[in-house]
Amino acid sequence: MRVLVIGSGGQLGSCVVDVLERNHSLAILGIDYPEIDITDSVSTELVFGGFDPDYVINCAAYTAVDAAETDEDAAMMVNGLGPRTVADECRKAGAWLVHVSTDYVFDGTATAPYAEDAPPSPASAYGRTKLAGEVAVRELLPDMHYLVRTAWLYGQQGSNFVKTMLRLEKERDTVSVVTDQLGQPTYALDVAEHIGLLFERHPAPGTYHCTNTGEVSWHGFAREIFRLAGADPDRVLPTTSAEFERPAPRPAYSVLGHDRWVEQGLPVMRPWLEALEAAFADGITAD
Secondary structure, three states: OEEEEEOOOOHHHHHHHHHHHOOOOOEEEEEOOOOOOOOOHHHHHHHHHHHOOOEEEEOOOOOOOOHHHOOHHHHHHHHHHHHHHHHHHHHHHOOEEEEEEEHHHOOOOOOOOEOOOOOOOOOOHHHHHHHHHHHHHHHHOOOOEEEEEEOOEEOOOOOOHHHHHHHHHHHOOOEEEEOOOEEOOEEHHHHHHHHHHHHHHOOOOEEEEOOOEOOEEHHHHHHHHHHHOOOOHHHEEEEOHHHOOOOOOOOOEOOEOOHHHHHOOOOOOOEHHHHHHHHHHOOOOOO
């Protein structure tokens, strides 16, 4: 089986390549911009023609959430047009597509975990562009796609909240973190391993939420990061979203449900704190 991983240099894409390379029956090609430009049909077609994939995993995305508020067109090119271009090439090649999306397709007003089939209602430009990508994938590959939504992602590569907190722990006496946004910190390695399960078990196509289980506020998450780093968690001070305004609205409740995995007889991901402890055991640092 031949697997093309787009966005292989990123936080999740690099993990996906590492996990899939352990399976020696797979031929893996990891590729990133500028070797492929998913907003350009010619660039994408050349890569597909040269590799002839059976599966494609699209981890490429415009992830500058705040910048998207003032440059939604640029975000839409990567998050909306890009997935459409990739899905169209998959359709022509007869390849399955695993497309990575986000909790931002929901507005965060729920009080219980969002089911995989809950109606999307994005409240930000970033969320709107990611939803456009989801719509394109479903339209072009109705029976040959896995839509993988994740949230609060961190890993050994790239920039993320864990690394930021580890850096600030060294630089500041205290750090203020919001208490009124709840979600699921999610280890990129765990997402990659569950994407691997999709290959191994080949469940029904559709949407799967790939987040570590449980829920916590950003403040509670930061306290555990400090604790695991050997620092005093009380140095993490509480604040609110109103006191820490940002251009793009953040969902107040970003907890995703995992019923689809259970329905397909597959395991859900481990609890978020267990995953965070594993990330520290794996040697995560501020870089």
